[in-house]
Amino acid sequence: MTNQMHSVQYFFKLFFGALFISFLFGCSPKKAAPTKPSTYAFSKINCYVRYLAQTRELQADMTFRTDSTKAIEGEVFLNDLPMIFRKRPEVGLQYSLSKRSTKFEQKYTFSYTEKDGSTAKLDIELNPFDSLKVASDGISKSKGGLLTWQGPALGSEDGLVLIFSDAKGNTFSINHSGISKGNKFEILSEHSSRLEIGTATVLATRKKTTIKKENKVTKMLTMEYYSAPITFEVKE
Numbered sequence: 001m002t003n004q005m006h007s008v009q010y011f012f013k014l015f016f017g018a019l020f021i022s023f024l025f026g027c028s029p030k031k032a033a034p035t036k037p038s039t040y041a042f043s044k045i046n047c048y049v050r051y052l053a054q055t056r057e058l059q060a061d062m063t064f065r066t067d068s069t070k071a072i073e074g075e076v077f078l079n080d081l082p083m084i085f086r087k088r089p090e091v092g093l094q095y096s097l098s099k100r101s102t103k104f105e106q107k108y109t110f111s112y113t114e115k116d117g118s119t120a121k122l123d124i125e126l127n128p129f130d131s132l133k134v135a136s137d138g139i140s141k142s143k144g145g146l147l148t149w150q151g152p153a154l155g156s157e158d159g160l161v162l163i164f165s166d167a168k169g170n171t172f173s174i175n176h177s178g179i180s181k182g183n184k185f186e187i188l189s190e191h192s193s194r195l196e197i198g199t200a201t202v203l204a205t206r207k208k209t210t211i212k213k214e215n216k217v218t219k220m221l222t223m224e225y226y227s228a229p230i231t232f233e234v235k236e
Helices: 004-027
Strands: 044-052 057-065 084-088 091-100 107-113 121-124 130-132 144-148 158-165 171-177 184-187 198-214 215-224 230-236
Touching: 057 230, 107 215, 121 198, 121 215, 130 230, 158 184
Parallel strands: 044 215
Antiparallel strands: 044 057, 057 091, 084 091, 107 121, 130 144, 144 184, 158 171, 158 198, 198 215, 198 230
């Protein structure tokens, strides 16, 4: 009888012990499934737009700096135009676009789809830079001259590059960064004195670069507008 009672007690101990252990495991917090990243792991995004007014040609690139070898799912666009993927392992992922006989847009938007399905957009805008001309009666070697255009003044993120070529083939450039006094740029005598008397040309490039950092990603957007060459006379 005693052995039977011990057996029953031993059975209940095992039974309730198993229930207790099951209860402990049942109440322990479950490990959450790892969440998938909602965005791509880019360290830097470079967006570049170049417009050649003389040939009405648009050139653009979008480069993603990343250690990943996997391309973006879906297409990358510039103003809703699909860009072409190019394998550039030394820089990460690169998409390009080239289009001829197209008009210049004041605003360009790069876009792609993030991992969570949302649309990422990067905008860059350049103020109008129309009807560029030498406003003065030619440019004087001793007094300089004035270059004007239709549109706002240069802003703090803007730049202007002028490349001069004179009658004897001499070439030099002027690089200006930052704001201007209205929609004009003064050619100082220290520069005009380098020009030979006769017919000369100037090529102007208006530039804008915007840099910002969002969610640990550096985003740099650059736009360059190349005007058609302007012919003028160099005088004493």
